[in-house]
Structure formats: structure tokens, C-alpha cells
Amino acid sequence: MSMELIFWRHADAENRMPDEARQLTATGRMQAKKMAAWLTPRLPAEFRTIVSPAARARETAAALTEHAVIDKKVSTAATPQGVLKAAGWPDGTGAVIVVGHQPTLGAAAALALTGEAEMWSLKKGAIWWLAHDTDGVRVRAVLTPGML
Secondary structure, eight states: OOOOEEEEEOOOBOOOOOOOOOOOOOOHHHHHHHHHHHTTTTSSSSSSEOOOSOOOOOOHHHHOSSSSSSSSGGSSSSHHHHHHHHTTTTTOOEEEEEEEOTTTTHHHHHHHHHHSSSOOOOOOOOEEEEEEEEEEEEEEEEEEEOOO
8 A cells, every 4th residue: 555645835825814815926826837737747647636725725726636625624724633634644545635834734744754743844835745655654755836
């Protein structure tokens, strides 16, 4: 059994209220498009995408797929433990992309890799791609839009 988990922080968003309604900026739309273009040829044919209800996260995910499932368990109020549970980590199978927010995604990545929910930082629009199989947990990729 193996599982791949990709944490994808929403791309650059407007600075306004209400928070849940903030949309991507032009820069954010470009960041999401670049990351989606990088992910597309590397993802397996079948993958699941769960996304925060926040507009900026939904817009980020839409750059990659029309089939994202909105899940409050990865919202702005999510916990690192809740994010991992929603994704099925580490005992699930297949590939799961979680599109959400800082600081939760950084803490979820730390928890998945070290067992401790430390305050690790994911830049806007960045991904952390983890894999789990019989050999344990490994990092497949860490990328920011600026690297592409």
C-alpha cells in the first residue's frame, strides 16, 4: 500500500474581508496556473483533491481540476490532525491533494514527517509532496511558484 499527499497552499490572494471571500490576485492566478502545469504531468491518472471552502483555495484548486471536493476539515479553522485525517494519511492509498491554508498546512506537513505539529512555513502557492509506503515516509518535492 502506498499513499501520496500533496499539501498545496492557496496562491496569492486579496487582502480584504470577509476572509472566506478573498479571491486570488492576478499574481495568484498565475501562481496557481504555473503549479497546476507542473503537477499535471507528474500526477497519477487518478487523484483526489480536497479543498478549503475559502474562495482563494477553491480558485487555486480550479487551476488543476474541476473535481475538487470542498471539505471544512481543511478550512481556515482546520487543525493539522484534522487535515491528515481528512486526507487519509498515512494509511490511505493513491494520491490526495489538499488545498488549504497556513499555518495549518505547514504544521500538517511537520506532523506527517516528524510526528510533531511544528510551525513550518509553506509559501503562497507552494506545494509539499509527501509519499508513504512500506519504506516509510519521504519527501518527493517542495516547490514554490517562483521556482517554476
